[in-house]
Amino acid sequence: MADIGEEVKNKQVLFRDYVSGFPKESDFIITTATIRLKLPQASNGVLVKTLFLSCDPFMRMLMKNQSSAFSYSPGSLLFGYGVAKVLESAHSDFNEGDLVWGMLKWEEYSVVEDPGKLVKIHHTDVPLSYYTGILGxxxxxxxxxxxxxxxxxxxxxxxxxxxxxxxxxxxxxxxxxxxxxxxxxxxxxxxxxxxxxxxxxxxxxxxxxxxxxxxxxxxxxxxxxxxxxxxxxxxxxxxxxxxxxxxxxxxxxxxxxxxxxxxxxxxxxxxxxxxxxxxxxxxxxxDYFHLNANFLEAMLSYIREGKITYVEDTVHGLESGPAALIGLFSGRNIGKQIVSISTE
Structure with missing residues (x-):
């Protein structure tokens, strides 16, 4: 993995423009930028490496031309739930090496300026990808x-x-x-x-x-x-x-x-x-994120005791993300659709 301070290529998925009807792969742009693996001065955020991204049906609603601060903007980075590893932190709640899940941009490396919305992962005896689904x-x-x-x-x-x-x-x-x-x-x-x-x-x-x-x-x-x-x-x-x-x-x-x-x-x-x-x-x-500790206690017990099983449909590489996302709307996926970016 690249060293802190190094300038590296950063693959990204951009949202091209508002979508009418069924989304297509051409509604997204795969591009490569560069990023210096260093937090900006005066930042209170965290620098993360993306490990998994989640494809969720609600993301289609963000592609519409509507007056919502949460909608995608043409030419902007796609975002959704994902799992990442903290490379550098200027926030008191997070340290280098922490694993987190929450709302992430669709790129290989990101600076999250509001890390208070990220959830730290403490239980790693289950697959990390589960935090995009059964534990997310x-x-x-x-x-x-x-x-x-x-x-x-x-x-x-x-x-x-x-x-x-x-x-x-x-x-x-x-x-x-x-x-x-x-x-x-x-x-x-x-x-x-x-x-x-x-x-x-x-x-x-x-x-x-x-x-x-x-x-x-x-x-x-x-x-x-x-x-x-x-x-x-x-x-x-x-x-x-x-x-x-x-x-x-x-x-x-x-x-x-x-x-x-x-x-x-x-x-x-x-x-x-x-x-x-x-x-x-x-x-x-x-509505229920504040009860996450209670939820984790119950769901982890079910998983560890074999009372609940979970099926994922995984594609690899950020460039595979748009096809995986739009496949949700034709029922192409079998189980939870995720994009694996890195296992580091």
Whole structure:
């Protein structure tokens, strides 16, 4: 690895311009800059080497031309969750050699000027890449979305859409640990086998082969659905609403079917919320970041005891990142999509 103070090449991914419809590889620019491995004078930040980057569906929402300080700007560096190693620190909370996860720029080396938002990694007996997924933002989303938003009870009937993804695969396993009956939906036979044989789902629907999702849900849930973990939206949500039991709960994590549409689809069965007394609640992982220590204690125990398994889909090199990211929206990935930058 390069020495502190040395000037090195720094591969980067830039966001070309606002995106309409499905993103393409040409919407991103792979470039190489140079960086001196030294913090600027008067900096209170940290200099890091990127190890892993996370491809997450929410990143598509940042590609739209909208008035949000959190959106990508044309010509700017892409950013998202990742894992990095601290090379130099001017911040009292971090030291050289620390491993961290949090929001990072899509480049090989970065200066993080606000390291207070980074989370120090203390447990390294599990793969570091897990902090992009099961032990990072997707894991927090699954754990608190299911346990806090859904308020599950043993024996309840749970439906998870996009069930083989980073969040869905965890929600299904958490539900099984609670003693629930779990059905997931996925879009390929390979994913269906994964959900049944590795993650222990009771049943799985191939939404691409079901011409009548309402009828398919009635087949899988003859007594109705108690909990729906929503990752898809659109027609899936509409069909689920027809099959919810009284006092059912819907945790709205995301609606990936809508992210690439210029005109969002309408949902027609919302009136079902009233007679069935259904609670539908949206949430984001940031709502629960302050409970990260509790989350880690529980999830690390599950991993170490073999009660939860996790599947990653890894590509190597920053130049492979754009294709991996846009592959999320065609279901190309099997498990959590990550980009491995370096293992140093």
């Amino acid at each position: 933002m997707p894991g927090i989303t699954a754990y608190f979305g299911f346990h806090e938003v859904c308020s599950p009870k043993k024996g309840e009937y749970v439906f998870v859409s996009a069930a083989s993804g980073a969040v869905g695969q965890l929600v299904g396993q958490l539900a099984k640990l609670m003693g629930c009956h779990v059905v997931g939906s996925a879009g390929s036979r390979e994913k269906i086998e994964l959900l049944k044989n590795k993650f222990g789902f009771d049943e799985v629907l191939n939404y691409k082969e079901e011409h009548d999702l309402d009828a398919a849900l009635k087949r899988c849930f003859p007594e109705g659905i108690d909990i729906y973990f929503e990752n898809v939206g659109g027609k899936t949500l509409d069909s689920v609403l027809l099959n919810m039991r009284p006092h059912g709960r819907i945790a709205v994590c995301g609606m990936i079917s809508q992210y690439n549409l210029d005109q969002l689809e309408g949902v027609h069965n919302l009136m079902r919320l009233v007679p069935q007394r259904i609670r539908m609640e949206g949430f984001i992982a940031n």
